[in-house]
Amino acid sequence: MNIVFVHVHVRPEFVDAFKQATIENASNSAKEEGIARFDVIQQTDDATRFILVEVYKTAEASAAHKETAHYLKWRDTVAEMMAEPRQGVKYSNIFPEDSGW
Amino acid sequence: MNIVFVHVHVRPEFVDAFKQATIENASNSAKEEGIARFDVIQQTDDATRFILVEVYKTAEASAAHKETAHYLKWRDTVAEMMAEPRQGVKYSNIFPEDSGW
Numbered sequence: 483m484n485i486v487f488v489h490v491h492v493r494p495e496f497v498d499a500f501k502q503a504t505i506e507n508a509s510n511s512a513k514e515e516g517i518a519r520f521d522v523i524q525q526t527d528d529a530t531r532f533i534l535v536e537v538y539k540t541a542e543a544s545a546a547h548k549e550t551a552h553y554l555k556w557r558d559t560v561a562e563m564m565a566e567p568r569q570g571v572k573y574s575n576i577f578p579e580d581s582g583w
Numbered sequence: 584m585n586i587v588f589v590h591v592h593v594r595p596e597f598v599d600a601f602k603q604a605t606i607e608n609a610s611n612s613a614k615e616e617g618i619a620r621f622d623v624i625q626q627t628d629d630a631t632r633f634i635l636v637e638v639y640k641t642a643e644a645s646a647a648h649k650e651t652a653h654y655l656k657w658r659d660t661v662a663e664m665m666a667e668p669r670q671g672v673k674y675s676n677i678f679p680e681d682s683g684w
């Protein structure tokens with residue numbers, strides 16, 4: 483799997499709006515053929531910090547996601563909400579194997 | 584869900600041994616009643632960096648995990664493999680809801 487953790491630091495006044503926009507994006511993204519999981523989590527000790535856990539079946543699926551209407555809407559909606567530029571970090575799965583995602 | 588990301592930085596000579604020990608621990612942990620997922624991922628641009636993505640159904644499940652034989656074996660086995668102390672960061676799920684994990 484091609485896994486990307488997108489770390490997002492949101493300005494405090496936008497936390498609720500960010501969650502709303504990001505749930506909408508995630509629920510649509512999770513339906514994409516090339517996406518195995520698209521989870522969104524919030525840090526317990528700092529409510530302004532989120533991670534989007536994006537699990538792509540192929541590298542092509544990652545590129546295809548960035549062309550979807552829901553991604554483009556999310557990107558533009560949350561642009562003003564960021565406290566700093568978001569950071570993506572790439573991983574591969576050690577456990578479970580691809581069939582477990 | 585009670586989600587913990589355990590960040591592990593392994594000494595380069597122990598990467599393969601760490602993967603072997605951690606796959607064994609993860610495959611047993613994933614069978615625990617209180618654990619929804621127990622994923623292990625390796626950073627693409629730095630093979631010495633791993634994250635254990637531990638998704639517990641309850642706080643009690645997290646405590647119970649630390650008493651299992653497979654966790655205790657893993658903890659002792661990997662102790663000498665660490666390049667620095669491992670760090671745990673706690674999260675809650677925004678998407679999907681608990682039923683989606």
